[in-house]
Amino acid sequence: MSIIRSSVLSRADIERIFKRADHFRKKKSDLLKGKVVGLLFFENSSRTRVSFEMAAIRLGARVVQITAEGSSIQKGETELDTAMVMHCNGADILVVRTGTDTMPQQIADMTGRPLLNAGEGCTDHPSQGLLDAYTLRNHFGSLDSKVVAIVGDIKHSRVASSNLSILQTLGAQVRLVGPEFFLPDNAGVPVFTSLKEGLAGADAVMALRIQKERLVNRTMSMYEIDYIREYGLTKETLTFAKPDALVMHPMPMNRGVEITDDIADDPVRSLIYTQMENGLYIRMAMYEAVVS
Numbered sequence: 001m002s003i004i005r006s007s008v009l010s011r012a013d014i015e016r017i018f019k020r021a022d023h024f025r026k027k028k029s030d031l032l033k034g035k036v037v038g039l040l041f042f043e044n045s046s047r048t049r050v051s052f053e054m055a056a057i058r059l060g061a062r063v064v065q066i067t068a069e070g071s072s073i074q075k076g077e078t079e080l081d082t083a084m085v086m087h088c089n090g091a092d093i094l095v096v097r098t099g100t101d102t103m104p105q106q107i108a109d110m111t112g113r114p115l116l117n118a119g120e121g122c123t124d125h126p127s128q129g130l131l132d133a134y135t136l137r138n139h140f141g142s143l144d145s146k147v148v149a150i151v152g153d154i155k156h157s158r159v160a161s162s163n164l165s166i167l168q169t170l171g172a173q174v175r176l177v178g179p180e181f182f183l184p185d186n187a188g189v190p191v192f193t194s195l196k197e198g199l200a201g202a203d204a205v206m207a208l209r210i211q212k213e214r215l216v217n218r219t220m221s222m223y224e225i226d227y228i229r230e231y232g233l234t235k236e237t238l239t240f241a242k243p244d245a246l247v248m249h250p251m252p253m254n255r256g257v258e259i260t261d262d263i264a265d266d267p268v269r270s271l272i273y274t275q276m277e278n279g280l281y282i283r284m285a286m287y288e289a290v291v292s
């Protein structure tokens with residue numbers, strides 16, 4: 001089994017992963033003793049790479065990594081051929097981050113190994129969607145009817161699409177908020193270009209990083225908007241949401257662009273570091289799901 005697409009996870013699948021994450025938070029396990037986890041990170045990462053590595057180590061596995069820098073990718077080798085290096089050397093589980101849509105599925109098909117998608121192009125980031133929903137579930141108890149506003153560069157964000165899918169599966173009401181050029185066509189949920197309208201009644205607000213690396217032939221300045229004033233999470237703009245609305249961000253953050261320091265570091269409302277911590281237990285549960 002692999003976990004590649006957020007949209008195929010049923011409510012029961014997600015709740016099972018949450019239950020096992022709760023378990024791994026409390027109990028040690030050597031579930032992956034004797035196994036080797038191969039991390040293939042073709043795109044940069046801090047949190048997801050360390051979290052998948054630490055989760056594997058905590059479960060007793062050994063970890064081998066290939067990153068784009070320092071590998072034969074620099075000599076022009078394809079990601080598929082690079083994945084075969086892990087396969088032919090006996091990695092038991094693969095974890096893949098890539099900028100190329102469909103690459104995780106192609107690697108899973110070619111190697112036949114259990115695979116965890118650690119972020120794929122603009123398409124999907126299941127472990128992030130799961131850890132975000134788990135963080136909200138831990139806070140609220142249930143996500144049924146909770147209003148979650150996702151704000152910013154929705155169009156280029158795999159975090160947005162994974163959250164949209166997983167939060168809705170768990171019963172949350174999701175809205176997308178951002179400037180026209182960052183909003184997807186046919187979102188299937190309410191979409192707002194006004195931050196004030198989009199945040200009205202929100203129980204939680206998730207800011208997204210502007211994916212500068214995916215703005216093909218453009219820079220943010222070309223859009224000619226004062227982003228922090230129009231779409232940033234600040235003390236002023238957060239008053240549009242419920243008075244006790246929670247603040248989230250998958251990180252890395254562009255501080256001062258999509259969120260101000262005082263909001264990001266608010267010890268009561270910001271769940272940003274809790275999200276990061278929860279990622280460890282969610283990824284332990286994801287390993288278990290693909291080897292069981």
Ligand code: CP
Nearest residue numbers: 045046047048250251
């Ligand atoms: N949230 C996230 O995917 O962070 P990294 O890019 O640092 O892994």
